[in-house]
Amino acid sequence: GPVDDSEEAARAYMERCRSWQKVLSDNGWAGITWPKAFGGRGDSAAVSVIFGQEASKYDATAGFIGAVQSLVGPPIMRHGTPEQQQRFLPGLLDGSVNWCQLFSEPGAGSDLAALSTRAVRDGDAFIVNGQKVWNTQAQFADWGILVTRTDPDAPKHKGVTFFLVDMATPGIEVRPLVQSTGQAHFNEVFFNDVIIPVENVVGEINEGWAVTRTVLSSEAGMIGSGAGGSNGFEGVLGLARKYGRTEDPEIRLRLADAYARERMLQLLGLRMQSFILNGRGNPPDPSVMKNFMVQAAEKRYDLALELEGPDGMLDKADAPQNGFWQSVHMGQFGSRIGGGTTEVHRNMIAERALGLPRDVSPDKDLPWKEILKA
Ligand SMILES: Cc1cc2nc3c(=O)[nH]c(=O)nc-3n(C[C@H](O)[C@H](O)[C@H](O)COP(=O)(O)OP(=O)(O)OC[C@H]3O[C@@H](n4cnc5c(N)ncnc54)[C@H](O)[C@@H]3O)c2cc1C
Incomplete structure (x- = not known):
């Protein structure tokens, strides 16, 4: 359907x-x-x-x-x-x-340590006020992992506390965000005097950044190679055949490009797997893989919609394959942002792989409350 x-x-x-x-x-x-x-x-x-x-x-x-x-x-x-x-x-x-992840805020994404959702100690509990955003599946979640600001006088990476929060606690309001695809993948989550018991703090109070980093590093490790499948080269080749474009020299070049990129991703994936399986060799840089994957997808989906021609402007049941290519085309933008944006991964490639100087961070040692906020 x-x-x-x-x-x-x-x-x-x-x-x-x-x-x-x-x-x-x-x-x-x-x-x-x-x-x-x-x-x-x-x-x-x-x-x-x-x-x-x-x-x-x-x-x-x-x-x-x-x-x-x-x-x-x-x-x-x-x-x-x-x-x-x-x-x-x-x-x-x-x-x-x-579960859901309650990290990003309107003013804190790539620079997550800028977060401003406040948690204030009150006896055996903390009282939380603030807003999170882009929280995947929060509308269905029973529990969430939450990062908050507990010491505004400390620099931004200090004074952060990590909680486990029961999503049924009074004062939590979850509002689904409908995307351009029509789906509500993620949500805004508002905290209004939400009481969280001290026993739900993970790690030490004010030292939640170490716990947060544990989450962020396993998130980076989840980024797969994502090569092949129905939205891969074979799918686009099928479209070129269906629309009789396989003799077109420009289309042939772009099909060859899509094929080469998919093969490269598969080989990078195999190199990563053989590193894990054998514990030797030289694993590919995850940032290179992530950026290469989203770039390959962008080129492939652009080609798919061009092959559909005027049909490409239709959507859902009106469009070929029930709007499959329209849906993956619109979905690609999220994957350029989630798990670290393309620009942030380029910074990592610059620092880690190329040994260039670190990105400047002038507010790193300032008390959080003195940092200018958007
Ligand atoms: C599909 C999806 C699922 C998500 N799920 C969750 C979730 O479950 N829980 C959650 O908490 N969050 C989630 N997020 C949010 C995600 O973590 C943030 O969108 C991401 O961290 C980027 O932050 P931002 O949107 O505030 O953009 P910003 O960080 O404000 O970035 C804006 C622009 O500035 C660029 N930029 C930022 N910093 C630099 C820099 N230092 N150098 C160069 N360029 C820079 C970025 O690349 C981008 O183009 C999800 C996002 C997506 C797309």
Whole structure:
């Protein structure tokens, strides 16, 4: 059927993901690399890679649950108390509890440490006020990981505290944001005098940046090579055949370009996997892979819509393939931003791979409250 934007469709997809996660969990395949003490399988990254290769041959996915586990699991395993680990890790592993990430704000994204959602201590609790934004799946979440400002007198990377927050707490309002694709992938989340018990702080009070970094580094590790599939080269070649354009010299050049980029991504992916499996070799830089992947997608989707010609201007059920190419074309912009923007990854390539001087950060040592804010 046509690409379905309704909330019911999103909810139904989520339920399918949860039931597959339950199957994995019941059979001992949830948390392959997680330590056994935390309910995982205690296996190596190599086993995880092999399991992923085999699983990709079947039409079964835990969808966003896998992503959420790699965001929420590491901070609780590394920085959480034994009570937090016992309370939260099982529901995360079997998919029975939905989580969201409450990090970005209207004034804090790439520069997350500029965040200004305030948490003020009041006895055995903190009272939280502020706003988060772009929070994936927050409209379906039971719990969230939240970063807040607890000491405005300290520099921006200090004075940050990391919480686990029950999304049913009074004072939390979740407003879905409808994108150009018609779907509501993410939300605005407002905090109005939200009370969070001190026992839900992860790590030390005012030292939440270390916990946040644990999340950000596992987020960077999730960026895959994303080569092939129905939106890959074969799909575009199919369109060129359908519209009788395979003899057009310019189209042939662009098809060859799309093919070459897809092969390069596959080979980079294999190089990464062989590094993980054999522990030797030279892994490709993840920032290079991410930027190359989104660039290849942009060129491929532009070509697809051009091949459709006037049909390319239609949408959803009116368009060829129920608007499949229109949908992936509009979706590409999010992937240029999520997991670090293209520009931020270019900065990382400059610093890490090319050894150029670090990006200037004049407000790094200023008290947070003295930093000019947008
Ligand atoms: C699909 C998707 C899912 C997301 N899910 C979540 C989620 O679940 N939870 C959550 O908290 N957030 C989420 N986000 C938000 C995401 O983390 C931010 O959008 C991202 O960090 C960028 O921040 P920003 O949008 O504020 O843009 P900004 O950081 O304001 O960037 C604006 C522009 O400035 C450029 N720029 C910024 N800094 C530099 C620099 N130092 N040098 C050069 N250029 C620079 C950027 O590249 C960009 O072009 C999601 C975003 C997307 C697209």
